Amino acid sequence: MSNDFLDIYTDGACKGNPGVGGWGVLMRYGSHEKTLKGAESHTTNNRMELQATIEALSAIKRPCKIRITTDSVYVKNGITQWIHSWKKNGWRTAQKKPVQNAELWQQLDNLVQQYDIEWAWVKGHSGHPGNEVADTLANEAIEQWREQHQG
Template sequence: MHIKQMQLKVVENKGTLYGLLILDEQNQANLLFDIETKELKISGNNALTQFLLANEFQLRKLLHNKRSDSYYVGFQLNFSMIDGKDIAAFNNRDNIIVKDLRDITVIQNSKKRDLTEVYTDASYDEKHQQAAYSILKKDLDGRYEAHEYNSECKDSSSTELQAVIKALEIYHGDIRIMTDSQYVRKGITEWMVHWKLNNWCTANGTKAKNIDQWLKLEWLCEGRRVEFGYVKAHNNHFENEYCDLMARIKRESMKKEN
């Protein structure tokens, strides 16, 4: 996995059309990007422009994900891209994303190996700022083991993240995490590698949230194979529905205690 580090600068603005400059250690590329029509033009004929053209899908994703208010002359961002990354495979929610040692790969669900599966889900009540989460392990013999915990987290995403961290603390060895949180799944397998290289900055130039939790999750993945699968929430999936129910029951019990 070859990761290329670069810098992006917004150098010109005419209405919705922005002139962008991308630089690496040796070359630069000039871009024109319209934030409304999403039209992109890459100019130049050097190694950097060839890299950007070969990985245009990744570049477009970065530019599309930037908030419109982060496009202004003088904006600068250090960023990185993975050469040859199969965006379609990573975006396919039916696929399994594998974090094995320092490698991150994608496999089709139909080709997954037999592994203990752990389902996680969180429940957060914004009005009362109360959170809880549930963990359900399914071993290779089809036997289940469940846990529920209260959480001090103050939003849904960080509670989902805490649930996965707890699951990896409880269960050791190779494992498959099944979650309905794209924030968790994409964060550990796609976004974090770039955040770490770029001072934990997002495409908008702001700091990523929950940095300590991400670092702990990464540490818990070290030295073993951890697979991340996605399950659609509220879709009559037994394990996910069970975790959702138990997390809500655990959270509701906090009101009674108070």
């Protein structure tokens, strides 16, 4: 990976869907790394995938070129393809139903406008190093949440 990009790896996880969910982020710029993670009590996997990407972009301190790698087709296709129609249709799907997680999509849309972002998809649980770290962080966040709230 070139130093020209801030590489971001995001993942979400959910124990039950809905259930306790976690998100994880690995950010890498040259030799610098930062990790982020968090959890919510009653959520879905898709919401956690979106939250991971929102948290990553919210943590950026200065303009740069970004490469976001996700294992979520929902996030990648949603932000690069589907969102244009949703916005044109007043946040409704082609079937005229409200877009699920519209408030998160709107947050993400506002954030992506600020950056030059290249989107990449990888198959989840396929051994991709950045994705595996993000997945581990998301699951750690779930376990930490459970220990704090059920112990």
